[in-house]
Amino acid sequence: MSTDIARIRREVCDLHAELVRYQLVVWTAGNVSARVPGADLMVIKPSGVAYEDLTPANMIVCDLDGDVVEGDLAPSSDTAAHAYVYRHLPEVGGVVHTHSTYASAWAARGEAVPCVLTAMADEFGGEIPVGPFALIGDDSIGRGIVETLDGSNSPAVLMRNHGVFTVGESAKAAVKAAVMTEDVARTVHLARAHGRPLPIGEQDIASLYDRYQNVYGQSSDRSASQGDAQR
Numbered sequence: 538m539s540t541d542i543a544r545i546r547r548e549v550c551d552l553h554a555e556l557v558r559y560q561l562v563v564w565t566a567g568n569v570s571a572r573v574p575g576a577d578l579m580v581i582k583p584s585g586v587a588y589e590d591l592t593p594a595n596m597i598v599c600d601l602d603g604d605v606v607e608g609d610l611a612p613s614s615d616t617a618a619h620a621y622v623y624r625h626l627p628e629v630g631g632v633v634h635t636h637s638t639y640a641s642a643w644a645a646r647g648e649a650v651p652c653v654l655t656a657m658a659d660e661f662g663g664e665i666p667v668g669p670f671a672l673i674g675d676d677s678i679g680r681g682i683v684e685t686l687d688g689s690n691s692p693a694v695l696m697r698n699h700g701v702f703t704v705g706e707s708a709k710a711a712v713k714a715a716v717m718t719e720d721v722a723r724t725v726h727l728a729r730a731h732g733r734p735l736p737i738g739e740q741d742i743a744s745l746y747d748r749y750q751n752v753y754g755q756s757s758d759r760s761a762s763q764g765d766a767q768r
């Protein structure tokens with residue numbers, strides 16, 4: 538277990554650098570967490586620490602009520618939301634939160650990103666849905682994420698007036714979903730600014746999604762491909 542936690546501390550620390558690399562975060566906003574397999578534990582970023590100062594050692598280990606198990610610093614202020622998702626969605630191994638610019642602009646309008654790109658059909662299987670307005674500090678953000686994901690293929694939710702929460706079978710897959718969310722939010726914004734994006738038929742969305750999720754990629758590497766941008 539301790540070797541697992543050491544590996545996950547490094548993985549979660551390294552994935553925060555991807556949020557910076559893809560310009561999804563400013564200052565200390567945004568966070569990544571990963572479930573510790575086989576334990577009711579998660580690893581998450583400390584609160585208010587600059588991205589360049591994050592190390593595997595200063596990541597925080599929490600239980601799934603969001604209480605600190607290992608770590609000297611306070612955990613991310615979004616810990617309760619991450620913990621709620623892990624408690625209610627056992628298949629989720631990673632959660633990411635960002636205020637990435639274009640996606641948050643859709644969230645500010647309370648508007649779902651419509652599925653008007655084949656890459657969206659591949660990754661999201663439909664629109665990127667909008668969750669409720671929720672204040673930080675209790676379960677309401679987590680509940681909003683879980684309720685909005687229910688019945689959607691999307692691994693991403695735009696929480697109204699706030700930003701993006703994504704989930705994945707691994708933390709890396711959740712980071713990929715956050716990167717893709719911002720990418721398609723930007724493209725569809727541009728499409729809308731210059732005209733009317735054309736809808737994709739429901740049947741076509743379903744077949745694109747099925748192919749990408751089940752057939753695409755190297756067969757020996759199919760489950761890993763969910764976390765890898767290898768298109």
Ligand SMILES: [Zn+2]
Nearest residue numbers: 634636699700
């Ligand atoms: Zn936030």
